[in-house]
Amino acid sequence: MNPKRYLPILQWLPGYGRATLGSDLLAAVIVTVMLIPQSLAYAMLAGLPPEVGLYASIAPLVIYAVFGTSRTLAVGPVAVVSLMTAAAVGQVAPQGTPEYLGAALVLALMSGLVLTLMGVARLGFLANFLSHPVISGFITATGLLIAASQLGHVLGVAAKGHNLLDWLNSLAVGLGDLHLPTLTVGFSVLVFLYAARRWLKPGLERAGMPPRPAETLTKAAPIIAVAVTTLASWWLGLNAKGVAVVGTVPAGLPPLTLPAFDSGLWSQLWVAALLISIIGFVESVSVGQTLAAKRRQRIDPDQELIGLGTSNIAASFTGGMPVTGGFARSVVNFDAGAQTPAAGAFTALGIAAAALLLTPLIAHLPIATLAATIIVAVLSLVDVAAIRRNWEYSRCDAMAMLVTIGLTLGVGVETGILAGVGLSLALHLYYTSRPHSAVVGRVPGTEHFRNVERHQVETDAELAILRVDESLYFANSRYLEDTVMALAARQPGLRHIVLTCQAVNVIDASALESLEVINARLRDAEVRLHLAEVKGPVMDRLQHTRFCRELTGQVYLSTFDAWRSLRGEDAVPGLSCGSVGPVSAGQPKPLINDDTRRS
Amino acid sequence: MNPKRYLPILQWLPGYGRATLGSDLLAAVIVTVMLIPQSLAYAMLAGLPPEVGLYASIAPLVIYAVFGTSRTLAVGPVAVVSLMTAAAVGQVAPQGTPEYLGAALVLALMSGLVLTLMGVARLGFLANFLSHPVISGFITATGLLIAASQLGHVLGVAAKGHNLLDWLNSLAVGLGDLHLPTLTVGFSVLVFLYAARRWLKPGLERAGMPPRPAETLTKAAPIIAVAVTTLASWWLGLNAKGVAVVGTVPAGLPPLTLPAFDSGLWSQLWVAALLISIIGFVESVSVGQTLAAKRRQRIDPDQELIGLGTSNIAASFTGGMPVTGGFARSVVNFDAGAQTPAAGAFTALGIAAAALLLTPLIAHLPIATLAATIIVAVLSLVDVAAIRRNWEYSRCDAMAMLVTIGLTLGVGVETGILAGVGLSLALHLYYTSRPHSAVVGRVPGTEHFRNVERHQVETDAELAILRVDESLYFANSRYLEDTVMALAARQPGLRHIVLTCQAVNVIDASALESLEVINARLRDAEVRLHLAEVKGPVMDRLQHTRFCRELTGQVYLSTFDAWRSLRGEDAVPGLSCGSVGPVSAGQPKPLINDDTRRS
Structure with a gap:
């Protein structure tokens, strides 16, 4: 003292x-x-x-x-x-x-x-x-x-x-x-x-x-x-x-x-x-x-x-x-x-x-x-x-x-x-219970993705990319379920949904369960769920969860990686949850792309 | 009905x-x-x-x-x-x-x-x-x-x-x-x-x-x-x-x-x-x-x-x-x-x-x-x-x-x-009252900026870039004041602080007052405050505020623009608050860089 x-x-x-x-x-x-x-x-x-x-x-x-x-x-x-x-x-x-x-x-x-x-x-x-x-x-x-x-x-x-x-x-x-x-x-x-x-x-x-x-x-x-x-x-x-x-x-x-x-x-x-x-x-x-x-x-x-x-x-x-x-x-x-x-x-x-x-x-x-x-x-x-x-x-x-x-x-x-x-x-809790999110598409010729409602961007009928702009916690996790399921219902030919998580600092236990529910419901609808740009500390915690084991899709380092890989343009090494593990949990090393560790 | x-x-x-x-x-x-x-x-x-x-x-x-x-x-x-x-x-x-x-x-x-x-x-x-x-x-x-x-x-x-x-x-x-x-x-x-x-x-x-x-x-x-x-x-x-x-x-x-x-x-x-x-x-x-x-x-x-x-x-x-x-x-x-x-x-x-x-x-x-x-x-x-x-x-x-x-x-x-x-x-309110933020530096040779504590990045003694990872509201606005002032106190030769706001969906009235306070205190310390990557809807509301009129620095479309301009590498048109106004408040038009409108 x-x-x-x-x-x-x-x-x-x-x-x-x-x-x-x-x-x-x-x-x-x-x-x-x-x-x-x-x-x-x-x-x-x-x-x-x-x-x-x-x-x-x-x-x-x-x-x-x-x-x-x-x-x-x-x-x-x-x-x-x-x-x-x-x-x-x-x-x-x-x-x-x-x-x-x-x-x-x-x-x-x-x-x-x-x-x-x-x-x-x-x-x-x-x-x-x-x-x-x-x-x-x-x-x-x-x-x-x-x-x-x-x-x-x-x-x-x-x-x-x-x-x-x-x-x-x-x-x-x-x-x-x-x-x-x-x-x-x-x-x-x-x-x-x-x-x-x-x-x-x-x-x-x-x-x-x-x-x-x-x-x-x-x-x-x-x-x-x-x-x-x-x-x-x-x-x-x-x-x-x-x-x-x-x-x-x-x-x-x-x-x-x-x-x-x-x-x-x-x-x-x-x-x-x-x-x-x-x-x-x-x-x-x-x-x-x-x-x-x-x-x-x-x-x-x-x-x-x-x-x-x-x-x-x-x-x-x-x-x-x-x-x-x-x-x-x-x-x-x-x-x-x-x-x-x-x-x-x-x-x-x-x-x-x-x-x-x-x-x-x-x-x-x-x-x-x-x-x-x-x-x-x-x-x-x-x-x-x-x-x-x-x-x-x-x-x-x-x-x-x-x-x-x-x-x-x-x-x-x-x-x-x-x-x-x-x-x-x-009022604060009410507004954060409806998290800001946007369906994004690719700005032609770049690696950037923007809100489809505000910009002229490339989209794909089989692939929807949802950018989540807030940490996921109990008050907004059900809203996320609704948003994702509504997205799936709107686009009948959909085969992949990517959640882009660069603004997600925390995923609490309730949101984790909601992600499990989303994953299971999408699996029943034959749509695969992928994640992209997950921050290092968030990924560390997701490693050993059931959600990670059961995830139908993969975790991509960047949204662009997900875009290229899921459209079959390029064989980007989409990582399964487990395989990200050792890289992300270990000492910092020269990653190909360090997006997963931007905290 | x-x-x-x-x-x-x-x-x-x-x-x-x-x-x-x-x-x-x-x-x-x-x-x-x-x-x-x-x-x-x-x-x-x-x-x-x-x-x-x-x-x-x-x-x-x-x-x-x-x-x-x-x-x-x-x-x-x-x-x-x-x-x-x-x-x-x-x-x-x-x-x-x-x-x-x-x-x-x-x-x-x-x-x-x-x-x-x-x-x-x-x-x-x-x-x-x-x-x-x-x-x-x-x-x-x-x-x-x-x-x-x-x-x-x-x-x-x-x-x-x-x-x-x-x-x-x-x-x-x-x-x-x-x-x-x-x-x-x-x-x-x-x-x-x-x-x-x-x-x-x-x-x-x-x-x-x-x-x-x-x-x-x-x-x-x-x-x-x-x-x-x-x-x-x-x-x-x-x-x-x-x-x-x-x-x-x-x-x-x-x-x-x-x-x-x-x-x-x-x-x-x-x-x-x-x-x-x-x-x-x-x-x-x-x-x-x-x-x-x-x-x-x-x-x-x-x-x-x-x-x-x-x-x-x-x-x-x-x-x-x-x-x-x-x-x-x-x-x-x-x-x-x-x-x-x-x-x-x-x-x-x-x-x-x-x-x-x-x-x-x-x-x-x-x-x-x-x-x-x-x-x-x-x-x-x-x-x-x-x-x-x-x-x-x-x-x-x-x-x-x-x-x-x-x-x-x-x-x-x-x-x-x-x-x-x-x-x-x-517990939720407690944790959001300490918003996640990181001082970032430039990944050499790229336009990307990453946490200085996690990555080998370029920094500048006269310029500090702070990435704010959460919406700013009453419970975390004082913490932002503390974070910025501590940053200014740590780096004596500092002349510019840039707040990078890509994860900020809302700035409420309390946070706006805190930004005014930060701006005024930094002005007294002869440090200029700049913003970068402010989302469209947030910028729209900031337009006609006193903060915007009194901001000592400028609002940049991207962090990289701020970096180049403030280091004197390139005459990027840093926009004052007022001059962003008409562009951002008007109809979508082909912007040079649309980062300010990514919502």
Whole structure:
């Protein structure tokens, strides 16, 4: 066991120097400023007290610095995971109760265990089964859901719901109770943040600032909104006028917490924990890979699972909530020049200082401000154009995306993502169960064979050549039987069928039985079955099978060999299955034609 | 809508003649004789009164004659489906109660509806997702389970269980109560049936009988056992000596029954109904296809679903139980010369006559006789050698098979089959998520390119050619990213990477995004990405994508073109994505090289 694999900190800490320290410290300051309002806001989105967001941005960052492989990923509470946390925990306890807080800790612990175990078992590839359109649809839908859920706070209206319709409905019902002072605060912040996103960066660049600092400064807009509205709230006594504020937040470092080991609770939360883990991992790893590639670095997805898993476990023991690598903050960290995960550890120090010293100031922060920062952040994730783009490129992908969006909005986040993954897998299996194949003929005067339906090619009434374009496995083996038997039925004078297998990487046991069936049925119909261009590894496995012993025809090295030999043009040494054996199974030797060994 | 598609009877009834009538009648007589003991035995296996088996062999056969497409399939109760019925119904009601009987009717109705709806929706392809090793493992395991469940009847010992261990355990416990008269009957029948199977057919053939009648006569052995032991039981008064007998069976035609529409019951049974439907369909369709192929006929799997579905619905309204096409009886029907499904309708008449007239005689039939016929029938389905055969050919398939067997025996039939299907799909997806690819080089002096690891080929330090051997989709797109980036990292002087795509039938939206990512990352590394041998339909879809617009390199018609052009040997017109457009999107024209259109 290589300690550097499981402890990536050993790769960078020994060479840590003063220059790197400077860069990392600067990045940490910038990210800290950005993280304070985000942490408060995402805790609120998850239905948790604001300090939980701060706690979740301390220990997990330190732990990720030890176990994570990305040099610049910034972990902490993120929007989608917070929404999923609220949805999961809301089903086992009412918001505001100690049980709710306890369930969030359990969820963080379970998610941490799931991620760590997946990492140890090297199951990072599981994330590959989330197709891009499903992820993109899910992010768009959760963005809309989150925005809808926060709109009530901006309008000063009590709204509740589990899906988009619920939210919009309860918002409509509550519109009569519109609270003007809250609306004023919320709407001002919305306009300010939108304007900053839209015009601040171009403005700063026109004023001569280089693009990256301009971008970073723009991303600090939320902290300005927080500071200004908190001051205004305190000065004008907005709370007394009915504007909801954050209220007293206990000052201090994160408490040590012990998540409940309650089997009933665990069994209620495990599906949510699994989904939160996978979604969080996918989000984190795609950010991490994008940033790593820009600096010619690599991240190890399996070790990333361990990094994120241990971070979540740390969160669960320090009063936190489920965390993962966030997109916006990681980009800021990268752009601000972070060189190593030490930047994350320094950020943790900054947040800890904030939790110790700044919390009394936060009491007057209007909730509408936090809601507005969430809305602006998540609406930037909504990508409706992707629906049209996918529709134009691939109906299947677009369908999976639309189902994900529809069910996430209409039923819930867990149903949405599960249905999306299920549908994309089902569509994939459905299409591979009808393998692409083509009857081919010879391009006159050459050794090349092409699809008879697309090209003017030579064919032969006694000989049909079928090119199979996919590996043969259980789901498509019956379709192969149908295709071959239909071919035999269509051409009454047929005496030979050649299966050309250059695209066949695997023939599984079901497909092997289907080949036996095809061989037997063709034998009854007095048609001989031949193979051509079988790859080396496939041929090796076919050697000692009954199919090979009973094959009525021969195995040809190339399609052209089969063509010449079966038309009697040339006595090409067509090999029986057995006789290919020693050649193919032995050491590579100078074959006449090495087509059987192209793997 | 073509009535002949939905009413296959219209295809053969109009031309029905006297010669066909004779053949069908003869086959019907033979099958009737065989079906009587089978129907009684499988009803007992399902935990139902014996007459239910007879009822299930009347109406369903008539209905299948109208809606089924196989000329020779014989439907009725079969072993595996009966066992699954017992397992499902046993969970909602105790055996012997009217509720148990009622639940079996509901199960038949639900299974009939599932099958019919699948047929109308043309979902017959779903059966393809049961791989052969999983089916074979499932049949072997259920065979063992059934044999174990019947052993108690042969030994005269009360045994109960849900899995193999339970059965063997309760048999061992009960061995002290061994009932010698029962054992004598049961063991004699076992020996007789085994001997008939082993020696009767060769003996008859040696005596000059042709193989087919000899085979058919051999299959009539159970009726001889039933007749002899019933007579002996009546004569010797075995029931009074403690030998369990069938007892009074009501004489009469099947009753009209109305399955209960109880939503609670339906929701408890739906998983079982679905599994019974699919397993029954797979068994039936494979028998049907094998027999049809022998006479150059075809069956239509989607219409078969409707045929089997309506048969089950008929069973549920006539006091029956779930049915499907049976292997042994269909082969007997075929060998006895059945020409059309009318043979099945005549068989139904025969069974109806038996239900009316023969039931008083059945009262003395020992249950041990039925149990012995079941044991001999199902043990012939057990194929332990298949495990070794699959292990040698493909570890993956063998693993799916072993898991299916283990869980079917150890936990239950539903868990076993679901786990087998799930595992085989998961293994398939896992392997396709690592697509086969190879770096290729030029075979000196030719236009051919081969794997650099298997062949002595020419390569170039500035140019790497990667042959991708599978369609690109979401599950393998990230692996492609890794493969290409690793290739770029390995070869520092690299300036060009060519992806050769002759085996790529589809590039889905996720893979397209991965190609964009690869292109962008390689651009940052100052490596240009090119494509070669892209198939026509794939190129058509790539035309108007961002990837195509941003591709740093070109699309070559052949790998050799790319090789010559990128090494500066020859000014081959490398085409940019856009410029391939009009050629590929338009009508087929005489291309210089038609490789981009080989589909």
